[in-house]
Amino acid sequence: MIAEFGLAALWLAAALAGLQLVAGSLALTARGKDLAGIVRPVAVVQGVLALIAFAALIVLFCQTDLSVKLVAMNSHSAKPLIYKLSGAWGNHEGSMLLWVTVMGLAGGFVALVERRLPEQTMLATLAGQAFVSLGFYAFLLISSNPFERLNPPAPEGQGLNPLLQDIGLAFHPPTLYLGYVGLSVAFSFAIGALVTREVGPAFARAMRPWVLGAWIFLTIGITAGSYWAYYELGWGGWWFWDPVENASLMPWLAATALLHSVSVLAARNALRAWTVMLGVVAFSMSMVGTFLVRSGILTSVHAFAVDPERGTFILALLAINIGGALTLFGLRAATVTEGERFSVVSREGALVFNNVMLSAILGIVLFGTLYPLLAEVMGAKVSVGPPYFNPVSAIFAVPMLLVLAVGPLLRWRRDSLARIRWSMAVPAALVVLSAAGLAIRAQLHILPFIGLALAGGLAVASVLPLKGRNLARVPLAVWGMVAAHLGVAVALFGMASESAFSVERLVAVRIGETSEVGPWRVTLGGIEPVAGPNWTALQANMAASYRGGAPVEIHPQARSFWAPPQQTSESSLLTRWNGQLYAVIGDQAEDGRWQLRLWWKPFVTLIWFGGLLIALGGFLALLGRVASDLRRHIARGKIADRRMEQGR
Amino acid sequence: MNAPSPRPRGWTLWLPLALFGGFVVLVLFGLFRPAGREVASAMIGKPLPAFELRAAVPDRPGLSSRDFRAGTGAGKPRLLNIFASWCIPCAVEAPQLEQLRAAGVEINGIAIRDRQEDVAAFLARNGNPFARIGADDLSAVQLGIGSSGVPETFVIDGKGVIRYQHIGEIRPDQVPLILEKLKEAKR
Numbered sequence: 001m002i003a004e005f006g007l008a009a010l011w012l013a014a015a016l017a018g019l020q021l022v023a024g025s026l027a028l029t030a031r032g033k034d035l036a037g038i039v040r041p042v043a044v045v046q047g048v049l050a051l052i053a054f055a056a057l058i059v060l061f062c063q064t065d066l067s068v069k070l071v072a073m074n075s076h077s078a079k080p081l082i083y084k085l086s087g088a089w090g091n092h093e094g095s096m097l098l099w100v101t102v103m104g105l106a107g108g109f110v111a112l113v114e115r116r117l118p119e120q121t122m123l124a125t126l127a128g129q130a131f132v133s134l135g136f137y138a139f140l141l142i143s144s145n146p147f148e149r150l151n152p153p154a155p156e157g158q159g160l161n162p163l164l165q166d167i168g169l170a171f172h173p174p175t176l177y178l179g180y181v182g183l184s185v186a187f188s189f190a191i192g193a194l195v196t197r198e199v200g201p202a203f204a205r206a207m208r209p210w211v212l213g214a215w216i217f218l219t220i221g222i223t224a225g226s227y228w229a230y231y232e233l234g235w236g237g238w239w240f241w242d243p244v245e246n247a248s249l250m251p252w253l254a255a256t257a258l259l260h261s262v263s264v265l266a267a268r269n270a271l272r273a274w275t276v277m278l279g280v281v282a283f284s285m286s287m288v289g290t291f292l293v294r295s296g297i298l299t300s301v302h303a304f305a306v307d308p309e310r311g312t313f314i315l316a317l318l319a320i321n322i323g324g325a326l327t328l329f330g331l332r333a334a335t336v337t338e339g340e341r342f343s344v345v346s347r348e349g350a351l352v353f354n355n356v357m358l359s360a361i362l363g364i365v366l367f368g369t370l371y372p373l374l375a376e377v378m379g380a381k382v383s384v385g386p387p388y389f390n391p392v393s394a395i396f397a398v399p400m401l402l403v404l405a406v407g408p409l410l411r412w413r414r415d416s417l418a419r420i421r422w423s424m425a426v427p428a429a430l431v432v433l434s435a436a437g438l439a440i441r442a443q444l445h446i447l448p449f450i451g452l453a454l455a456g457g458l459a460v461a462s463v464l465p466l467k468g469r470n471l472a473r474v475p476l477a478v479w480g481m482v483a484a485h486l487g488v489a490v491a492l493f494g495m496a497s498e499s500a501f502s503v504e505r506l507v508a509v510r511i512g513e514t515s516e517v518g519p520w521r522v523t524l525g526g527i528e529p530v531a532g533p534n535w536t537a538l539q540a541n542m543a544a545s546y547r548g549g550a551p552v553e554i555h556p557q558a559r560s561f562w563a564p565p566q567q568t569s570e571s572s573l574l575t576r577w578n579g580q581l582y583a584v585i586g587d588q589a590e591d592g593r594w595q596l597r598l599w600w601k602p603f604v605t606l607i608w609f610g611g612l613l614i615a616l617g618g619f620l621a622l623l624g625r626v627a628s629d630l631r632r633h634i635a636r637g638k639i640a641d642r643r644m645e646q647g648r
Numbered sequence: 649m650n651a652p653s654p655r656p657r658g659w660t661l662w663l664p665l666a667l668f669g670g671f672v673v674l675v676l677f678g679l680f681r682p683a684g685r686e687v688a689s690a691m692i693g694k695p696l697p698a699f700e701l702r703a704a705v706p707d708r709p710g711l712s713s714r715d716f717r718a719g720t721g722a723g724k725p726r727l728l729n730i731f732a733s734w735c736i737p738c739a740v741e742a743p744q745l746e747q748l749r750a751a752g753v754e755i756n757g758i759a760i761r762d763r764q765e766d767v768a769a770f771l772a773r774n775g776n777p778f779a780r781i782g783a784d785d786l787s788a789v790q791l792g793i794g795s796s797g798v799p800e801t802f803v804i805d806g807k808g809v810i811r812y813q814h815i816g817e818i819r820p821d822q823v824p825l826i827l828e829k830l831k832e833a834k835r
Contacts, residue, residue, distance in 0.1 A: 326665035373678045
């Protein structure tokens with residue numbers, strides 16, 4: 001009953017999206033003007049209906065209703081409730097439903113609150129949003145119905161991949177999805193602006209909160225995903241340039257560029273066509289990323305069940321949405337008038353440089369991700385990894401970081417480097433000193449060396465915009481920028497330190513034996529079997545002592561899940577302020593010794609703290625923007641009231 | 649010093665669309681490429697590396713790389729099957745190996761990380777199609793010939809050169825494929 005209810009809500013939502021598209025488009029013409037009134041309400045109801053459908057799926061997973069195929073395939077009655085819930089979106093159909101739900105809600109929210117844009121642009125925007133949604137509704141209803149019944153019902157569910165039974169991962173995909181789909185709003189705004197040729201500061205201000213919000217979620221999602229891969233996979237690495245990771249990084253790079261160019265457009269009415277283009281590209285990257293992950297086209301070595309039909313469907317959606325948007329861009333962008341001019345040395349100039357560098361990195365990541373496919377066309381099988389991505393993206397990242405230090409100190413429109421040279425003296429001296437110190441003290445590879453040398457100076461430079469200001473009066477958006485840039489410096493230091501100073505030990509030890517890794521001494525106390533709700537494990541009891549201090553217990557496990565049968569290694573982490581001890585237990589050798597993998601990773605946690613700081617910066621900026629928008633709205637209301645009174 | 653603002657005009661406005669078109673073509677190719685996706689061994693076309701393995705069970709001789717060039721069937725292609733008593737798919741492919749043996753194919757086996765009594769019990773249960781069986785206790789030979797799992801089956805031609813690698817168990821419908829590869833190896 002609930003499944004049918006959910007399916008009905010989904011069909012209705014799809015129908016309303018169709019109505020929203022038709023009414024929104026017709027309302028732009030002279031004859032369809034009367035339809036304009038229904039577009040906003042329809043958008044709201046469509047979002048609510050999608051939410052109802054998604055809620056129905058959640059209920060089905062909570063009850064473990066095994067007569068529903070999706071539940072039977074992906075859940076199990078013995079699973080903890082939280083993973084039953086996350087099972088609802090931890091699969092293809094459920095995650096697509098989550099996608100349309102978030103998209104519908106976002107569209108509804110825009111329809112409800114956005115009043116600054118010309119009504120024509122709003123109609124075109126909502127029609128664009130409906131057009132994109134409609135494709136995903138069709139995909140769900142035609143080829144991936146999440147509510148399909150199973151007759152007879154399955155006796156027991158087939159479980160969820162145990163790697164996915166992890167609290168981090170339960171919330172990782174929805175976080176990224178909020179980011180991806182938030183960018184769909186920016187995309188729709190760009191379409192609306194192209195259709196009505198209304199590209200200007202008002203458009204930028206309407207679009208900015210959505211870009212910011214999406215970007216915050218993407219930042220958190222990528223940070224959390226990186227940490228998840230770090231502790232769950234048991235390989236000790238935090239970024240693998242895996243296609244799935246790149247799929248989340250590419251929209252982030254585009255969104256970061258968009259975030260900065262939209263600020264230029266809002267403040268200075270410059271970079272018009274470029275901002276619209278980035279608005280299209282950012283969401284396109286979200287869809288491309290989803291396609292690459294979903295179709296299994298790039299992970300083909302491991303995916304034996306690639307579904308070409310599903311892949312073709314998403315590809316068709318991509319071709320229609322992105323191809324259509326880019327065609328519109330090609331036709332209309334030339335008629336978008338050029339914005340205000342500015343000199344090379346200016347805030348705008350620095351932001352343009354940042355945009356170009358970010359776009360270059362985006363291109364590099366996209367090319368590297370697709371290269372294996374390209375090579376296959378030529379008849380070779382290759383995989384592209386860190387040896388390509390790290391140095392090539394650094395070529396563009398390093399100049400970008402340098403400009404990041406200077407840019408926020410420059411004035412809009414026109415400035416001179418001579419004016420800020422004394423402010424820049426401190427960070428510059430810091431960079432030179434740390435470079436000299438590192439060169440004398442340690443033998444380092446070039447990239448960690450550059451990273452460590454730059455991080456300190458960058459951190460100082462990022463707080464310089466606060467210098468000489470009354471801190472109580474600094475706008476929240478500026479605090480946000482400072483926090484985000486400081487986060488970049490912090491994360492950079494963590495990355496460089498991890499790669500420069502990590503110590504790895506692979507040892508085979510008997511019970512009672514001690515091994516050393518960096519400043520740590522780790523003693524294997526014993527191995528014991530332990531059981532969880534749906535797994536059993538061998539657990540190593542180890543005592544780790546830092547520089548001869550009091551020992552701390554750590555317990556890495558080798559887990560065996562029984563539904564479905566699969567082995568995972570649960571690493572154990574011991575965090576200090578200056579780094580992490582990372583321990584993994586391996587197999588027992590024939591002579592009774594246990595294989596242990598131990599790492600000491602100085603300051604590795606700063607990578608994720610930096611990521612969170614970047615997200616926090618975004619949050620502060622969003623808060624500041626929304627608050628000032630609200631204040632302006634209220635002030636305008638008061639002025640209108642006063643005029644009314646005077647009029648009387 | 650004016651106007652560094654990116655001013656996309658004319659044909660550059662169509663560049664994104666063109667790039668995207670390239671992406672779609674590339675991906676279409678990827679979606680519909682032929683299904684053969686096994687990772688081929690880098691050892692194909694190369695001679696078997698030299699090895700000498702003791703017998704895994706008392707009633708069959710051990711195996712050395714020389715056995716693929718000498719003996720009664722000198723110059724004839726043979727199969728080399730990598731298996732283990734603890735491997736379930738190996739038991740699944742046993743009838744197919746028996747079928748190949750009945751067709752006159754000489755099959756040599758390498759038992760990976762196994763004990764003598766376990767291998768004997770496995771062969772008693774599933775039949776013994778092997779002419780010789782070597783014991784590879786540390787997977788050294790297995791890794792040397794570019795195999796990473798069990799079961800795997802190699803076609804070795806009469807000169808001791810690896811001609812074909814089959815990853816995973818031989819399913820009933822794949823027996824003709826193996827026979828075909830053996831025929832090719834004769835040339």
